[in-house]
Amino acid sequence: MTILFILLGLILLLFTGLPIFAGLSMFGAALLAGTPGSLGGLTEIVFNKVSMYVLLAIPLFAYMAHIMIRGRIVDDLYDTAYTLTRHLPGGVGIATIIACMIFSAISGSSVATALTIGAVAIPQMIRYGYDPKVAYGLVAAGGTLGILIPPSGPMIIYGVATDTSIGGLFMAGLFPGLMLAGIFMVATSFHQRHAKRAQRATLNEAISAIRKSGWAIALPTMVLSGMYLGVFTATEAAAIGATLALLIGLLVYRSIGLREIWSSAIDASRTSAMLFMILAGAAIFSHALTKMMIPQQIVEFVLDVDLGVYGFLILMMLMIFILGMFLESIAIILITSPVVMPVLALLDINPIWYGVLLVINLELAMITPPVGMNLFTIKAVTNAPIGQIIRGAAPFVLLMIFGLALVLIFPQIAMWLPNSMLSAGN
Numbered sequence: 001m002t003i004l005f006i007l008l009g010l011i012l013l014l015f016t017g018l019p020i021f022a023g024l025s026m027f028g029a030a031l032l033a034g035t036p037g038s039l040g041g042l043t044e045i046v047f048n049k050v051s052m053y054v055l056l057a058i059p060l061f062a063y064m065a066h067i068m069i070r071g072r073i074v075d076d077l078y079d080t081a082y083t084l085t086r087h088l089p090g091g092v093g094i095a096t097i098i099a100c101m102i103f104s105a106i107s108g109s110s111v112a113t114a115l116t117i118g119a120v121a122i123p124q125m126i127r128y129g130y131d132p133k134v135a136y137g138l139v140a141a142g143g144t145l146g147i148l149i150p151p152s153g154p155m156i157i158y159g160v161a162t163d164t165s166i167g168g169l170f171m172a173g174l175f176p177g178l179m180l181a182g183i184f185m186v187a188t189s190f191h192q193r194h195a196k197r198a199q200r201a202t203l204n205e206a207i208s209a210i211r212k213s214g215w216a217i218a219l220p221t222m223v224l225s226g227m228y229l230g231v232f233t234a235t236e237a238a239a240i241g242a243t244l245a246l247l248i249g250l251l252v253y254r255s256i257g258l259r260e261i262w263s264s265a266i267d268a269s270r271t272s273a274m275l276f277m278i279l280a281g282a283a284i285f286s287h288a289l290t291k292m293m294i295p296q297q298i299v300e301f302v303l304d305v306d307l308g309v310y311g312f313l314i315l316m317m318l319m320i321f322i323l324g325m326f327l328e329s330i331a332i333i334l335i336t337s338p339v340v341m342p343v344l345a346l347l348d349i350n351p352i353w354y355g356v357l358l359v360i361n362l363e364l365a366m367i368t369p370p371v372g373m374n375l376f377t378i379k380a381v382t383n384a385p386i387g388q389i390i391r392g393a394a395p396f397v398l399l400m401i402f403g404l405a406l407v408l409i410f411p412q413i414a415m416w417l418p419n420s421m422l423s424a425g426n
Helices: 002-017 022-031 044-049 053-070 078-083 089-107 110-127 132-147 153-162 167-192 203-212 213-227 235-252 260-293 294-305 307-324 329-347 351-366 375-381 388-407 412-423
Strands: none
Touching: 002 022, 002 053, 002 110, 002 260, 002 294, 022 260, 022 329, 053 089, 053 110, 053 153, 053 235, 078 089, 078 110, 078 203, 089 110, 089 132, 089 167, 089 213, 089 351, 089 388, 110 132, 110 375, 132 153, 132 351, 132 375, 132 388, 153 167, 153 260, 153 329, 167 213, 167 235, 167 294, 167 351, 167 388, 167 412, 203 213, 203 235, 213 235, 213 412, 235 375, 260 294, 260 329, 294 329, 294 375, 307 329, 307 351, 307 388, 329 351, 351 375, 351 412, 375 388, 388 412
């Protein structure tokens, strides 16, 4: 029961509007103040957490994304996807999902994906006879792929918080991300099977379209292939991706100058600083839970109740789904991870598999009210009534729950690629 009171107290504190890093730090310090001899060494604990080498991947991937966006390297993505799929049933919607999928592999951000693709795709879908709320829901759901298809900021945070391989997490998120994108496409194609279609692209049009967005597609492909083959780590992949994005923008597109380079660096630094502050607060909160022996109490509870692997996972997914309606994804990861990890070890649950389940659940949080960030992103793009956007996103919530169930029932959807990556490295 102690952990329930602790989590409830922390959630209520965060509901006051206090920044997440401040809430975690203050609440963790307050818990430690009541534990004899536990305030010493906090500085070292925080420094060790935020000075980890793997965290360099966060600003580097963010910098790569900002350079590619400012350099207009991704501007042709939607046009290419539309050219290749416009003749299919629901072709405009399929093009939107494909563009979201590729942009996700560049930005690592759900909000950035929904914002960037939505501004282009929503007017196009409405022009082709789509119900506006369907167009809103499609982009809101497609945008969520940004935190599942690598690189993913939340996966890096989870990997650091749980000492789990970030490269393994990236590989594990790829197939579930593609699977969800495929589910969205099939559903869109069926729903829009009677909608107006454009003429099939000629071979020359298709080749020209692929050539225009070739670099935007090639860069994330090279980065992920290098990680899969063991050529470089996630942090090295981020550095290589950022360098290549800079060179492409400067030498190929010639679309960026010193101002864009500087602005990209500033934005990447701001994002990274915010995440590092949250990690510092989470280190204090996690240390407090450890000192109070909360993880051991949770393990004892699971043993007494005998939930089993699937019982525990279903319970956690329900709890995270509810938390996702009210809390931001990074906060959910950092609040729940210290409690969950000992139980994963007890039940012999692979933390990479759990990490993918967690991130899919966090995707759901992006499109479920009242705090669904992608819902408000679409509102900012379209100025549509929020109720209409929520109704448009509702069918995709069900589709994502179906996808979550598939990964829960068939772990190999997530685990085949990281397992084969380990085999390739041996």
